[in-house]
Amino acid sequence: MSIFNLKQPRSAPSTHTGVLGWLMNHLFSSKTNTALSLFSLYLLYLIVPPLLDWMIFSADFSEKTNTECTRNAACWFYINEKMSLFMYGLYPSEEYWRPNLLIAITLTFVLAVRLLKHQIYRHKVTLSLFVIYPFVAFFLLYGSDFLGIKIVETNYWGGLMLTVVVAAVGIVASFPIGIFLALGRQSKMKTIRWLSIAYIELIRGIPLITILFMASVMLPLFFTEGIDFDKLLRALIGITLFQTAYIAEVIRGGLQAVPRGQYEAADAAGLSFTQKMFFIILPQALKISIPNIVGSFIALFKDTTLVLIVGIFDMLAIAELATTDADWLGRKTEGIVFVAMVIWVLLYLMSRYSKTLEKRFNTEH
Amino acid sequence: MKDNIITIKGVNKWYGGFHALNEINLEVKEGEIIVVCGPSGSGKSTLIRCINFLEKFQEGSIIVDGIELSDDIKKIRQIRSEVSMVFQHFNLFPHLSIIDNLTLAPIWVHNKSKQEAREKALQLLDRVGIRDQADKHPNQLSGGQQQRVAIARALCTSPKIMLFDEPTSALDPEMIAEVLNVMIGLAKEGMTMICVTHEMGFAKRVADRVIFMDEGQIIEENQPNAFFNKPESERLQLFLDQILSK
Numbered sequence: 001m002s003i004f005n006l007k008q009p010r011s012a013p014s015t016h017t018g019v020l021g022w023l024m025n026h027l028f029s030s031k032t033n034t035a036l037s038l039f040s041l042y043l044l045y046l047i048v049p050p051l052l053d054w055m056i057f058s059a060d061f062s063e064k065t066n067t068e069c070t071r072n073a074a075c076w077f078y079i080n081e082k083m084s085l086f087m088y089g090l091y092p093s094e095e096y097w098r099p100n101l102l103i104a105i106t107l108t109f110v111l112a113v114r115l116l117k118h119q120i121y122r123h124k125v126t127l128s129l130f131v132i133y134p135f136v137a138f139f140l141l142y143g144s145d146f147l148g149i150k151i152v153e154t155n156y157w158g159g160l161m162l163t164v165v166v167a168a169v170g171i172v173a174s175f176p177i178g179i180f181l182a183l184g185r186q187s188k189m190k191t192i193r194w195l196s197i198a199y200i201e202l203i204r205g206i207p208l209i210t211i212l213f214m215a216s217v218m219l220p221l222f223f224t225e226g227i228d229f230d231k232l233l234r235a236l237i238g239i240t241l242f243q244t245a246y247i248a249e250v251i252r253g254g255l256q257a258v259p260r261g262q263y264e265a266a267d268a269a270g271l272s273f274t275q276k277m278f279f280i281i282l283p284q285a286l287k288i289s290i291p292n293i294v295g296s297f298i299a300l301f302k303d304t305t306l307v308l309i310v311g312i313f314d315m316l317a318i319a320e321l322a323t324t325d326a327d328w329l330g331r332k333t334e335g336i337v338f339v340a341m342v343i344w345v346l347l348y349l350m351s352r353y354s355k356t357l358e359k360r361f362n363t364e365h
Numbered sequence: 366m367k368d369n370i371i372t373i374k375g376v377n378k379w380y381g382g383f384h385a386l387n388e389i390n391l392e393v394k395e396g397e398i399i400v401v402c403g404p405s406g407s408g409k410s411t412l413i414r415c416i417n418f419l420e421k422f423q424e425g426s427i428i429v430d431g432i433e434l435s436d437d438i439k440k441i442r443q444i445r446s447e448v449s450m451v452f453q454h455f456n457l458f459p460h461l462s463i464i465d466n467l468t469l470a471p472i473w474v475h476n477k478s479k480q481e482a483r484e485k486a487l488q489l490l491d492r493v494g495i496r497d498q499a500d501k502h503p504n505q506l507s508g509g510q511q512q513r514v515a516i517a518r519a520l521c522t523s524p525k526i527m528l529f530d531e532p533t534s535a536l537d538p539e540m541i542a543e544v545l546n547v548m549i550g551l552a553k554e555g556m557t558m559i560c561v562t563h564e565m566g567f568a569k570r571v572a573d574r575v576i577f578m579d580e581g582q583i584i585e586e587n588q589p590n591a592f593f594n595k596p597e598s599e600r601l602q603l604f605l606d607q608i609l610s611k
Contacts, residue, residue: 261454261456262456265450265452265458267417267419268445269449269469269470269518269522270445270446270470271473271474279473280458284459287460
């Protein structure tokens with residue numbers, strides 16, 4: 001009778017597990033890889049320590065005036081001092097409650113829709129919220145003599161508030177129009193198809209900055225004297241026209257990615273063109289397009305900074321404007337770094353949301 | 366003698382320079398079961414897809430239940446509401462639940478109430494043996510189950526004619542029987558059916574006529590018995606040898 005001594009499993013070689021293994025596999029797996037890794041490390045060494053030093057370690061946090069900030073680093077109280085400018089622009093401070101209330105209402109709406117998830121009448125509630133919301137937002141921010149809310153002209157709007165308004169209006173208005181254009185481009189009616197193609201190709205061939213200039217400088221020339229509509233409104237129209245063409249192309253990609261069998265099955269069932277598109281094709285096409293739609297919206301969000309060239313003060317323009325304060329000369333970098341961080345956080349949230357949406361709709365294919 | 370429910374006269378179709386359908390003449394009577402077979406590319410799918418106008422043809426005429434096919438979208442939709450189709454790749458709507466797949470056309474094309482459509486849908490699902498799956502999505506079902514759902518969906522609009530476009534070709538072998546059984550059940554109830562299929566057992570069992578197509582033409586047309594036992598043309602003989610020796 002022989003006795004077998006069970007061998008204990010040996011642990012994997014240290015070069016294949018843990019931190020060291022990860023490093024070996026990902027950063028130093030070949031000569032080129034090693035060289036690139038070392039080079040990147042060197043670049044990081046050049047950039048990160050001075051940046052951290054400027055932002056945090058040597059920075060002044062508590063000094064209350066520019067002159068007290070003597071160290072050669074960031075003076076963050078500046079941001080604190082200018083916070084309301086960054087957030088609301090020149091919006092009168094006694095009316096700050098209005099944008100704040102709007103944020104509260106928005107969050108409540110979102111939460112309400114979430115909570116109603118399993119209710120039968122959820123769609124009706126959501127739809128009516130969508131219809132009511134723009135009016136609420138408009139009357140709150142702009143005001144109305146009729147409702148007794150003091151009117152705040154749009155030249156006083158600015159900062160993050162304006163950035164969000166421009167981006168949100170651009171996104172919400174361009175989406176449905178983009179869908180119609182995408183459908184138009186596939187239409188069997190030649191006039192509609194050609195008009196759609198002409199519009200899309202024309203707009204896509206023009207930089208946004210040109211469209212904004214056209215909307216704000218050229219457009220008034222076409223109207224008789226005295227008719228002058230709001231500068232912000234003109235910029236909003238320009239941005240919507242621009243974004244529409246891009247959304248249309250993104251959605252067209254989605255429409256083309258829906259398998260032909262789906263079109264045929266809908267046809268064979270006797271559905272009309274509208275029914276086919278609305279019930280069968282669009283839901284699938286939009287699902288496929290989510291990443292690109294969100295990508296396009298992120299691009300739009302960044303593009304909103306261009307409204308500064310037509311004299312509207314978005315958040316970035318405010319960073320510029322704030323430097324004119326004689327008490328805070330030479331603090332432009334702080335402002336721009338702050339704006340960059342805020343915008344990054346917002347855009348990062350958008351792209352995370354896109355991931356969630358994709359997962360939620362990922363039931364098929 | 367029953368009337369013709371489908372009359373196909375002198376139909377020709379070209380894809381560019383390729384003659385896909387060549388002078389097709391076919392009459393189908395109410396309640397008849399027709400099986401169409403032939404090598405791939407012979408135009409059999411194209412032929413049945415012309416009947417509900419998924420494919421256009423350039424010459425000839427097709428009359429379905431007294432309505433002549435033309436470019437008139439109203440007439441096309443009228444015919445499509447009487448003719449249902451089952452596809453090779455099922456073509457269920459993946460974003461809708463099974464029950465919504467079934468009730469969509471009855472509600473929106475045939476103006477049935479939700480309640481009515483739902484009852485009928487459940488009844489049909491029961492009949493194809495998957496009533497318990499009604500609230501699932503198509504991708505949660507097996508191929509055979511999906512094709513049975515597709516058949517139930519096609520039946521939901523109470524069609525006069527059913528077209529089957531190779532309904533078992535995309536299925537795993539063990540799932541073919543469950544789909545064929547549903548089709549046999551339908552045939553026995555007197556549904557008018559045109560089936561493009563290579564299931565010769567099915568053809569022998571229920572077909573009234575079997576049609577052999579090659580290169581866009583109808584080569585031979587006969588009762589199943591004669592069709593399989595005494596093929597007249599050489600090409601059919603060759604085809605049968607290949608397909609039956611499989």
